[in-house]
Amino acid sequence: MKHGKNYLNSIKDIDISKVYEPGEAMKNVVASAKAKFDETIELHVRLGVDPRQADQQVRGTVVLPNGTGKKIRVLVIAKGDKADIAEKAGADIVGAEEIIAKIQNENFLDFDVCITSPDMMGQMGKVARILGPKGLMPSPKSGTVTTDIAKAVKETKAGKVEYRVDKTAIIHCPIGKKSFGDEKLLENFNSLMEAIVKAKPAAAKGTYIRSITAASTMGPGIKVNYRI
Secondary structure, eight states: OOOOHHHHHHHTTOOTTOEEOHHHHHHHHHHTOOSSSOOEEEEEEEESSOTTSGGGOOEEEEEOTTOOSSOOOEEEEOOHHHHHHHHHHTOSEEESHHHHHHHHHHOOOOOSEEEEOGGGHHHHGGGHHHHGGGTOSOOGGGTOBOSOHHHHHHHHHHTEEEEEBOTTSEEEEEEEEGGGHHHHHHHHHHHHHHHHHHTOOTTOOSOSEEEEEEEESSSOOEEEOOOO
8 A cells, every 4th residue: 555755754753553552642642643634633543342242332422522623514403592592502503394405405414413302303303314314313322412402502512422333333433633733633542442341332242342453634643552
């Protein structure tokens, strides 16, 4: 596989066979982010679970103490007082049936997170096939179907992220930007890992955290040690 000049320059300073302690790993992942833009730092966590089993799903949300560095566009689908509360809480787009129709007829997807009140979920089925594959369909498990609209909006804006194991038993999740620096990234790393550990299914046997890799958008993967 051919790699770009920045990647090759970055990997010179990384021992790809070494498993780094979290603090050192964050320093290295920042140093290896050599692109001209503010690269996103992601965590890739391989778990000892079987995602095919319903009782071994790992999914949840966590508010990162330093946010993600990304401006989150929040859509709230609600009516009446709940719509007013959503606007006051800072939602970017607020609506009800007209927004659902716009998604259905115009494939409107100009938002990052969709939050709705339980009374609107009956109508959300109309757009499930559009939002589901994009990871935008509201769900009680992710906290995006809720009666506390204000809390959901504020937490999302503050840096709440959803983590979910994929079919290969890996969680992929952003923990910030290069510009955060290693200390803030470490705080976000610890918050995410604590949440993943707490979400361990009772049915999971053997080693739960198999491996952790941190990487910037254009940089090499850096192996991270983590003790439960």
